[in-house]
Amino acid sequence: MQKELISSHATNVFVGKLGDVLIKAIDKPLGYALNWGRLWSLWPVHIETACCSVEFGAASGPRYDVERFGIIEAFGSLRQCDLVVVQGTITRKMAPRLRMVYDQMPDPKYVIAMGACAITGGLYFDSYNVLPGIDGVIPVDVYVPGCPPRPETLIQGCMLLQEKIKRMKVR
Amino acid sequence: MTTSLPPGIQLEKADDRIMTLNVGPQHPGSGHMRLIIKVDGDYIVSCDPDPGYVHRGEEKMAEYRNYIQNIPHLERPIIHDSCNILYPYCLAVEDLLGLEVPERAKYIRVIASELNRCVYTLYWLAIYGIFLGHSTMFMWPMGDREFCIDLLEAMSGARVTHAYFVPGGVRNDVPANFEERCLRQIDYFEKRLKQYEDIFYQNPVLKQRTEGTGVLSRMDAIRLGTTGSVLRSAGVDFDVRKKEPYDVYDNLDFQTQVLKEGDSYARSRVPYLDMLESCRIIKDALKKMPKSGSVRTKLKPNPKGGNEEAYRRVESGRGSLGMYIVSDGKPEPYRVKISVGSFRNLICMPYLLKGEKLGNMPAVYWSLNYWPVEADR
Amino acid sequence: MSSEKIINEKSSETVETKLEVAKKETIPVVEPKFEKSLAEKVVTKFGTKATIGFIKPNRIRINAKKENILDVATFIRDELNFDHAESVTGVDYPQSKEIEVVYHLGSYTEPQLAKQVLTLATRVPREDIPNPGNDSTRMPSLRDIFYSVEFHERECFEMLGVYFEGHPDNRRLLLPEDWADIPPFRKDFSIKGR
Numbered sequence: 001m002q003k004e005l006i007s008s009h010a011t012n013v014f015v016g017k018l019g020d021v022l023i024k025a026i027d028k029p030l031g032y033a034l035n036w037g038r039l040w041s042l043w044p045v046h047i048e049t050a051c052c053s054v055e056f057g058a059a060s061g062p063r064y065d066v067e068r069f070g071i072i073e074a075f076g077s078l079r080q081c082d083l084v085v086v087q088g089t090i091t092r093k094m095a096p097r098l099r100m101v102y103d104q105m106p107d108p109k110y111v112i113a114m115g116a117c118a119i120t121g122g123l124y125f126d127s128y129n130v131l132p133g134i135d136g137v138i139p140v141d142v143y144v145p146g147c148p149p150r151p152e153t154l155i156q157g158c159m160l161l162q163e164k165i166k167r168m169k170v171r
Numbered sequence: 172m173t174t175s176l177p178p179g180i181q182l183e184k185a186d187d188r189i190m191t192l193n194v195g196p197q198h199p200g201s202g203h204m205r206l207i208i209k210v211d212g213d214y215i216v217s218c219d220p221d222p223g224y225v226h227r228g229e230e231k232m233a234e235y236r237n238y239i240q241n242i243p244h245l246e247r248p249i250i251h252d253s254c255n256i257l258y259p260y261c262l263a264v265e266d267l268l269g270l271e272v273p274e275r276a277k278y279i280r281v282i283a284s285e286l287n288r289c290v291y292t293l294y295w296l297a298i299y300g301i302f303l304g305h306s307t308m309f310m311w312p313m314g315d316r317e318f319c320i321d322l323l324e325a326m327s328g329a330r331v332t333h334a335y336f337v338p339g340g341v342r343n344d345v346p347a348n349f350e351e352r353c354l355r356q357i358d359y360f361e362k363r364l365k366q367y368e369d370i371f372y373q374n375p376v377l378k379q380r381t382e383g384t385g386v387l388s389r390m391d392a393i394r395l396g397t398t399g400s401v402l403r404s405a406g407v408d409f410d411v412r413k414k415e416p417y418d419v420y421d422n423l424d425f426q427t428q429v430l431k432e433g434d435s436y437a438r439s440r441v442p443y444l445d446m447l448e449s450c451r452i453i454k455d456a457l458k459k460m461p462k463s464g465s466v467r468t469k470l471k472p473n474p475k476g477g478n479e480e481a482y483r484r485v486e487s488g489r490g491s492l493g494m495y496i497v498s499d500g501k502p503e504p505y506r507v508k509i510s511v512g513s514f515r516n517l518i519c520m521p522y523l524l525k526g527e528k529l530g531n532m533p534a535v536y537w538s539l540n541y542w543p544v545e546a547d548r
Numbered sequence: 549m550s551s552e553k554i555i556n557e558k559s560s561e562t563v564e565t566k567l568e569v570a571k572k573e574t575i576p577v578v579e580p581k582f583e584k585s586l587a588e589k590v591v592t593k594f595g596t597k598a599t600i601g602f603i604k605p606n607r608i609r610i611n612a613k614k615e616n617i618l619d620v621a622t623f624i625r626d627e628l629n630f631d632h633a634e635s636v637t638g639v640d641y642p643q644s645k646e647i648e649v650v651y652h653l654g655s656y657t658e659p660q661l662a663k664q665v666l667t668l669a670t671r672v673p674r675e676d677i678p679n680p681g682n683d684s685t686r687m688p689s690l691r692d693i694f695y696s697v698e699f700h701e702r703e704c705f706e707m708l709g710v711y712f713e714g715h716p717d718n719r720r721l722l723l724p725e726d727w728a729d730i731p732p733f734r735k736d737f738s739i740k741g742r
Contacts, residue, residue, distance in 0.1 A: 045197065046197070046198075046199050047196070047197040048202060048203050049196075049203060049224075049225070050203065050225045050227075050544055051247055051248075051249075051250045051544055053203070054250055054251050054294065054331060055330075055331065057294065057297065057298070057313065058313065058316075058317075058330075060313070061297075061309075061310065061313030061314055061316075061317070062310055062313060062314040063313075063314060063317050078197065088225075089225065089227055091223075091224060091225060091226055091227065091724070092724045093223055093224050093226065093723075093724035093725070094196060094224045094225070097195070097196050097197065097224075101197050123243060123244050123247065124227045124228075124232070124244070126232065126235075126739050126740050127227050127228040127231070127232055127739060128228050128231065128729075128732055128737075128739050128740070129226050129227060129228050129723070129724070130227055130228070147332070148250065148331060148332065150330065222721065222722060223720075223721060223722035223723060223724070226722040226723065228732065228739070230733065231732055231733060231737075231739060232739065235739065393631055393632060393656045393657060394631070394632070394695050394696070395632075395695060395696055396632035396633055396634070396694070396695070396696025396697075402656070407656055409656050409662070414662040414663060415606065415662065415663045482607060482652060482665055482667070484634070484665075491634070493634055493635060493652065495635065495637055495650070495652065497639055505639070506637070506639045506640075508635060508637040510634055510635030510652070514699065514700075514703075515634070515635075515696070517699055518695075518696065518698055518699055547722055
């Protein structure tokens with residue numbers, strides 16, 4: 001008789017419904033907490049590609065302090081970084097290396113294309129050694145225009161990326 | 172004897188002591204270039220520089236644009252010292268077209284050129300601090316450099332890549348009250364620079380890491396054809412501003428800074444002493460500048476040169492920067508060749524790094540005042 | 549008839565005034581003495597093998613054939629005391645089927661020569677379909693005379709296809725490793741869209 005009461009199908013349905021309720025209760029706050037941790041500690045890889053690296057360096061300086069957003073340029077290995085800021089022109093020689101750097105980073109990872117050269121090739125659109133934008137090499141999250149973009153523009157780009165991360169689903 | 176190695180490190184042959192390392196384009200101790208280094212234990216056996224990661228073909232692109240259209244892209248090899256790379260271009264084009272530059276424009280050019288030298292040298296010192304692990308040496312120059320960038324922004328409208336020099340003068344006049352503002356700001360800037368002496372150059376850690384490493388003798392510096400601060404730290408007194416004065420440098424009062432030791436410490440000190448001289452030059456130029464006058468000679472549309480060539484050179488932050496322009500009567504130049512200080516100093520890298528310890532590599536390599544984007548053009 | 553005469557007189561007047569103006573403008577250019585003496589030394593030693601391109605204030609140009617370039621360069625280094633090369637350029641002239649290799653030489657040791665830049669130029673034959681390293685576009689390298697041209701000659705090789713005999717390392721420097729096209733600074737290589 002007890003066997004008939006506790007049938008396997010009913011148990012499955014009960015466990016499934018309990019699981020749904022638990023996930024709905026925890027998913028949102030857990031997702032919010034994980035995203036909060038990710039967006040306030042974006043660590044960029046130390047890869048200087050071309051001239052926009054000067055304005056990225058100025059953004060890390062005392063006047064346009066980007067460290068208050070958690071964006072510390074971690075000068076260790078790239079296995080602990082989660083942001084690639086492609087600073088400037090990518091040439092045909094540099095493109096395979098950029099792809100290797102992107103592949104070696106652990107998930108989740110984000111890409112900011114900084115400067116007109118990284119978006120469409122910029123001023124060097126007709127040169128023989130320049131890629132017309134990095135969209136064909138790595139997937140880009142935020143485009144920051146300018147030649148070079150002012151440090152305030154770069155900070156606005158980082159804040160846009162933070163808005164995007166807030167909306168992301170965790171899992 | 173087969174040992175399992177972590178991926179990415181190769182031995183020349185099994186049992187061989189020599190290991191090949193890539194100090195590659197992504198490395199906390201390198202810029203936008205690669206050094207292929209062979210090490211034996213801790214000592215570098217050979218070094219093979221591999222530039223070209225930012226080679227954008229500036230010289231080829233210059234053949235398809237006319238003299239004025241060439242200005243924006245020719246200043247990008249070194250964006251924070253952009254006035255100094257446009258300077259020889261403007262001087263050479265003025266030779267080809269036979270233009271006269273007004274007096275006030277010459278003084279403004281000198282002031283902008285010296286401010287750019289300070290901006291470049293402070294960025295270079297900041298990155299030197301990162302390579303040596305001295306983070307104050309990153310923050311202080313980055314902050315002090317903003318004073319000069321403010322002045323350049325007031326003159327030209329942009330923080331970097333000013334596109335301010337045109338053949339015939341400068342693009343526009345400085346704003347009103349610029350002279351007093353510049354004097355006040357340069358006074359404060361000079362006071363801040365004098366504090367660098369104690370914190371950076373008398374710092375025992377910095378001295379230990381850089382003194383005695385990468386010694387370049389005087390004969391070698393001449394034979395290898397080095398230029399700029401690398402040459403002047405090895406005891407050769409050569410500064411294009413003194414030896415072949417252009418614009419109004421023969422009218423201004425400054426001295427060439429020369430040190431004799433030729434090691435990395437001297438190479439890191441000469442640009443700092445040059446910056447103090449730059450402050451003197453700016454103050455002197457502000458006093459002697461004519462109070463009013465035109466700042467630009469108007470060009471006719473589509474200016475053409477004859478069948479001639481011109482070679483002019485200028486002292487930039489990295490050394491003597493030369494521009495060789497061949498014209499054949501068309502509005503576009505036939506050939507433009509940029510001879511940059513960084514490319515000429517590149518030959519020192521395999522020469523000096525042989526026999527050094529691997530830990531000394533960043534100290535020696537960055538002290539050669541090498542900006543990879545400029546060397547690749 | 550009378551109107552034709554008047555027109556003829558007028559046009560002849562304007563032609564005469566034009567000739568006078570042209571004569572006034574062709575003032576003979578005085579060649580600077582010190583530079584002239586340097587150029588004369590080279591020409592007296594080598595006769596027809598080295599010719600003067602131009603003599604301007606602080607700039608002299610000497611043209612030499614590629615067979616004699618080593619001797620001329622050794623003379624310039626030993627007798628005139630120029631000790632380093634500022635840059636090495638190649639200029640492509642497809643109409644005359646030649647590539648011109650230009651060396652700019654300067655001096656650090658001699659104080660009188662601090663302002664002078666001597667341009668040493670030579671011409672190398674050019675082929676329509678280049679095969680860098682294996683065709684007739686070659687010249688002797690000046691690396692043993694001026695050590696500072698090492699990386700400049702490598703760049704000239706990869707950008708224009710001029711092979712330097714005697715240079716220990718004619719390898720690619722700036723271009724990507726898999727570059728399979730003709731040397732980019734030649735005039736038949738056009739960048740996209742132009």
